[in-house]
Structure formats: C-alpha cells, structure tokens
Amino acid sequence: MKTPQKINDQIIAIEGVKKNFGDVTALDGVSLNIREGEFFSLLGPSGCGKTTLLRMISGFDSPSIGSVYIGGSDMTNVPPNERPTNMVFQSYAIFPHLNVAENVGYGLKKQKLPNDEINRRVEEALALVDLEGFGARESHALSGGQRQRVALARALIMKPKVLLLDEPLSALDKKLRETMQSELRKLQRTVGITFVLVTHDQEEALTMSDRIAVMFDGKIAQLDTPEGLYKRPKTKRVASFIGVMNFIPAKVVASTKTKLSLEVEFLGKINVTASNKIKPGDKITVGIRPEMLTILYGETDKADNVFSGMIVSASYYGDMTYYEVELKNTDINVMVSMRNTSGRPVLLTGTTARVGWGCESITVFDG
C-alpha cells in the first residue's frame, strides 16, 4: 500500500468512509490520501461510487460513517458553501439567466468584493481558459467546449485548494475531448491546484493523472500511478478495466526465491518472476497484454515462447492492427496487437500464425 512520504503533503484525507442510500451501499469503507498539487483521478464503471466520493469531498453528500479532511481540518459535516473546494459539474451547470462574466463572477459577488476587483479577476480567469472578451456573451450562445471553459473559470476564480471535476469531458465529442485533456493537464500545472477528476474513461485517466484510484463496488480496488496500474494490475478485474488483457489458466509447478515455474494450460511450461504469495500446486491465472504478444512473420523471428494458432478476426486501426487468435487445439482466444510497420502486411482471417511472447511480460494473478 502506498503512503504519502510526508503527512503535511496531503491535501485530502478520507478515512473509513461508508455511504448507504437506503439499502444500497454506494461506498463500502474507502480510505485514501490525495497529495497537494497532484492530478488525481477516481476511475471506475458507473455505479462504483466514484461520483459519491467526489460529492463527499465537495460536501453535497455526507458519509454514513467515516471522516473527510481537507487541508488538515475535519470537513465531514461542513456544507459545500464553506469548503475550500470548487467543482466543475458534468452538465457544467452554467447559470442560464446570467451571461459569461456574471457566471464567472458569481462566487465573488457573494463575497461583496468591489465591482472593479470582480471585473479584473473575471477577466483574468477568462484569460486563463482562453476566453478573453467573452464576458458579455449570453450563456446559451456557448458551444459545449466554451461552456466547459466557463465552468472551469468560474471554479478557479474562487482560488480553491482543490478543484473537483465530475466527468467534465463526457459531453464533448472525441476530437474536442482529446484537446481538452491536454489543456486541462496544462492548466493544472499552471495553477498548481490539486485536481480531482472523476471519470469512467480509462484512457482519459491514464493520460491525465499523476495517480489513479480504480474503484469497483464502492471500494478502491487499486491506487497507483498510470504506469503502475497498467503494468502491475493487482486483480484480473483491474487488469481488464485498464486496457485489454488476455487471461490463461495455469498451475504452479515449482518455485524458487526469484522464479516461478508455471505449467500454462495448452501451452506448456514457462518461468516468471516470483511472487511470495504463490506456492507450488496453486491454480493461478496468467495475464498478458496484447502488445506483449507478437505475431512472428518470418521463420527466423524468435521469441522465448512460441505457439501457433489461427487468426479469427483482424481489426485494422491504421497505426495498429488487433488480431484475435485462436490457439491451436484449444478454445482459448487471445488478442494480439501489432504495430503496422513496413514488412508487416495485415493478415487475413483464417491464416495460421505463430505467436510469441517473452516471460517478463507476464502478470500472475492468484486464482
């Protein structure tokens, strides 16, 4: 389990939080720390509790059990209007009866600041999100991307300790979403504020975040860096949620301090790096990412392990081709992704292919 190096590094601490809505358990004992200045993501399928957790940080929901600390003070029962957090809503929640400047200045007006200062800070905030000169624009005349920028400016102008983003990109089309991903990342570095993002899109989480908490069924399944999650998923469920992974049943034949010897069903023996939990005789599963498998084109191509199979389907993505290969004499299908470099024609369905992989690319799951 990862722990922050220094206690005062934390901006948010969530301790043993549970939340029930009637008979439904939305959060089932969640504890986590978010570090100051990091881009943190809560990732999971819908209904996993990630939005509830975000709403608990913002103050819209309160935990049935457990506590929420922000900036070192207990905020568990503090209402949202008294918390040092601001939120970008999924629907952006732009006030339809106010123009852009009035939307952005909404929170400052409550603070009874002089109009000059409000105007100056609204202009600054609009500049920050590349919307200079949009102040007088009516809010219903904005595009989806512009609405999102207004929502960002409106939240950032409050100088929050933490900016919360609830699926902020899900309403945008693919192209715009990709642009906004990198802009959000840049914006976060510029302002230096802690961002907490809720998303169900693993690609979005991987590209933007410093750390990600993957959630299933109201619990944190794994908390790690994007690379850690992808390379060292702790469960099969995490592995298949983050990217694609092939699972093959296997049995442990022998183990040394550093190596495990496995008998993989249909494929034979392989050696992998040892894990302390697993003993000889255990039934386990091995996981291999599609890009760690290679289709061997020439007779001369070599790999640690080679098996043959038949291509059942091929999906062409331009830079990549994804093959589904049925392993010979089995009913196991594996996904193989190949970069389309020169000398690698796209193989047709029905072709026999040799597939190879290296031992270091294998993840072992108990059970």
Add this chain to the structure above:
Amino acid sequence: MSSRPPKSLLTYAVLYLIFLYAPVILLPLFAFNDSAIIALPLSGFTFHWFGLLWDTKALHEALYNSLLIAVVTAIGSTTLGIFAARAAARYEFPGKRGIVGFIMVPLVLPEIIVGVALIVVLIQLGLSLSAWTVIIGHVLICTPFSIAILQSAFNNMDRSLEEASMDLGESKIGTFFRVILPLVTPGIISSLLISFTISLDEFIIAFFLTGTDVTLPVYIWGQLRFPARLPAIMALGFLMVSLSFFLLLTAEYFRRRANRLTGNHTRSDNGIFQ
C-alpha cells in the same frame, strides 16, 4: 411517419376545426350587430352594445368582484403551488404520491361537488357567503393547475445549478433568490395568469358560494334569461374572450420562456398534460 397525411384524415381535421370554432366566430358577429335579436342575417354595424355595458352599474360591481376574486385566487393558488411543486420536484418523502395526488384531486372532481362541500361547511360554521368564500373554492380548483405548471418549471431545472451555486459559496437562501427564483419566475407568471383566467371564468362554484357579491359569470347567468340583454352580453363576452386570449397568450409566452431558461427544449409543448 411524417409523410403526407391521407386525404380523409386531413378533411376530418379541417371539419373538426370548423366545429371547434363555430361558436367563437359568432361572438364578434353579434357583438357588433345592430339588432336586438340574436339571429342571422346580420343587420348592421354598431358599438351600441359596448356603450350599454359602460352604463350598467350592476355589471361594474360584478366586474370588480370578479377581478378581486381572480387576483387573490391567482396569488393564493400560485403560492400554494410553489410550495407543492418545489416539494414534489426536489424531494422524496413518505406518502409523496398520495399527498400530491390528493392536492390534485379537484382536477377530476365535478365542480358542483366542490361547491356543495364548501357551502355545507360554511353553513355549518354559520359564515355568510361573500367574495371570500368564492376565493376559498377557486384557490382549491386553481392550485392543481398552478402545481402542474410550476412543477414542470421546477422539474426542468438542472439540479446541479443549485449545487453549483452552493459550491461557489452561496447560502441556501441566497441560492433560492439568485438562481431558483429567477429561473422559475416565468413559470410563476404563467401560473398567476392561468389561475386568474380560470377564476375569472368560473361559474359553477361561484354560483354556489357567491352570496351578494355577484361575480361576472353569475351576473351573465342572470342576464341570459332576458332576451333584450343578450346583445350586450355578446359584447361583454367578446371583451372577456379578448382579455382571456391576451392573458393566456402571455402565460404561454412565459411558460415557454421558463422552459427555455431552464435549458429544456424537448418538453416545451403539451403544458399541463405531460
């Protein structure tokens, strides 16, 4: 399915519209007709009947009563409607369906029953009938309409707008005045106008509960027996239709604006029958 309609269906639609408009078209014809008898053919053009209205004192009193009743009813039913619509649109509580359903009951209750029920109570309590007793009945039948109109205004409002306001540091009361109220104001105006119109036109309950403070429809009812008064009643009817028409068009304008403001375009038609 939005291809061309079958001819028979189109013909039917036109005939039906003629059926619907037949009585209303006659109203201006007879209101300006220079004849004491309500019958075709028309004999000439006159403003005489409108002048007669101007000189009828009893009518003015009835008009005053009706306006007073309609204004108080509109305010009363809209106020109750705001409470109920906000509760129904925003909160879950035990017995919600039953309570809201019960408040909506006058919508399907014969008006005579409402009239009978109220007059029984008033007699038992020994209260005399007046404009106020009519107001009690009218608020009862107008509140469901107010709720229906306001509920769509409250329902259409994205809940995250309220949350955004709270998130930006505004208090609950501040949020109500800075966000919720501006967004439902068109709905409130629409509700005021609709209940005003319903009250102004309502006869059955008013007839039961009016006492000596005669309302306009009750006054008209009394006049219908006298053939000589009918042309003036036609003129009065014409004025009332013009007023209702104007009020309801205004109400409709505000209802649509409410829907536009709260960001909902798809559910903008059908009004109360959603």
Add this chain to the structure above:
Amino acid sequence: MRQESPVGKGPATRWRKPRFMPSMSAGGWHGLALISPPFAYSLLMLAAPLLLVFLLSMWTQNYLDLDRTFTMANYREAASEKLYQVLMIRSVVISVIVTIVTVLLAYPIAYYIAFYGGKRKAMWLLLITIPFWTSYLIRVFLWKVILGYNGVLNGSLIGMGFIEEPLTFILYNANAVVITLAHAWAPFAILPIFVSISRIDTSLLEAARDLGDGPLRRFLRVTLPLSMPGVVAATLIVFIPTVGDYVTPRLLGGTDGLMIANMIQIQFGKANNAPLGSALAVSAMVIVASISITFVLLNRRFLRAKG
C-alpha cells in the same frame, strides 16, 4: 497484496446495517415541511368539507333546524324516488355518450397532430385550445344560438336549400347537451391522447410493417394499445366532470335534458334540503367513482390479455 481499507474488512461487514440509520433523510423532512401548507389547505377545504357532506347526508333537515340523528332516509329517498332515479340514470347515460362521442371525435385529431403535425405540432395544439379561452357560459349560450329554432344552423341549412322546415330535434333535449359538451371537452380529450400517441416509438411501427402488418393491423396491434393510457386519461377527464355539469343541461337540455347536478343545486337552493342534496351528491360521487374504477380495471385486463 490487496489494498484493505481500515473499515470494512472482508465481506462480512458489507451487508451489515450501519449503526445509525435515520428513518428519513433531512431532505424528506424538508419536502414534508414544504408540502404541508398546500396539503393542509386541501385537508381543511376539501377533505373535511367532503366528510361533512357525508355526515350531513345522514342527517335530516326540519325546515330551519337540522336533526343530527343518523338515518339512511335520504339515501332511501334518493334510491326510491322515481325523479331522482331518472335524473341519475340520465346523467350517467348522457355522460357516457358525451365521453364516447368526445373521445371518438378527438382520437383522429390527436393521431393527425402526433403523426403528421411535423414542426407545427405546437401551432396545432394552440389552434385547438384557442376556442376554449372563451367563457364557458357564453360558449354554451352560443350553442343555443347555433342550434335554436331560428338559429344559425337552421338558417344556413334553409338558406342553402337543404331543408324547408327548421330542425327541432337539436335543441332543448339530450342531443343538444351531447353536442355542446362534446365541444366543451374537446381539448381535454385531445391533449392526453396526443401525448400518449406521440410517445409511441415509431420504430415499433416500422418493426410491425417489417413483420408484414398492414396499416389497419398496425393501428390495431401497435398504435391503439400503446395509446390506451391517453384514451383512459381522456375518458376520465371528460366523464367525471360531465356528470356534475348543470349549466349545459339547464340552458340547452329542456325538461328531458336536466341532469342530477341540477337537482343537487335545487336541493341546496330553492328546496332548502341540504341533507337530501348531500345524499344525492354522495350517491353521484360513488356511482361515478365505481364506473371510473371499473373502466380502468377492465381496460387494464383487456390490455394484459392482448399483451
């Protein structure tokens, strides 16, 4: 290996109820508080009065005094007196006819607007409601002008040479009442049917066409059953208040067009027998309610049998 949180170790805690489980959330109390003013108003001004009407119907009026001993005499009188029977039956029959006529006339219009209204749906709906922004009394009176002996209809028909003598069967009888009420309730029938037809997913109709159903079968098997909720709503919205109408029967019905509401009104007015009026009102309500409930149940069974 697995990350364990401090609370909730293992599956055992997963289904355990939390220690503190409020019977209702704060929002629930807020909602109840908000709804209480209109609810109290309805209780005070509707439920309590209706209860009193019910009590009163079992008391007796002795000229100016009220005898508060319980008796079913008023109900016996309401049930046995020929006049009340006739009026009650006539009210129900006329209301049923009015409802059937109104809904049948309204359905094709609702169908037309829902399927062929295109972008002008809102305009069509407005066109349909405009005539009803007239005072109800005056509208009813105008029907009298149209249907009368020297009325607009007879005048036009004679003028065009269709008839020589004025038609007499159209005023001061049940026909006039039916025509006028079918007109008066038109928008209340059209709107709910329109809403339910426009909610029909057109891909269902395309699927039915795909499966080889002709236009008539498509209508009978898809459109009609799916629009039944609207038809039921329209039926109830028209039927229930019609039973209680007394303006139209009074102005257009003549003597054989009078309905139960006229009698209730007379009992509370001239006859000064509020208990009997109450008994008639309660009887009318019970009859209307049982017919409505039977109709809804039958319709539900019919739809289930079809589905």
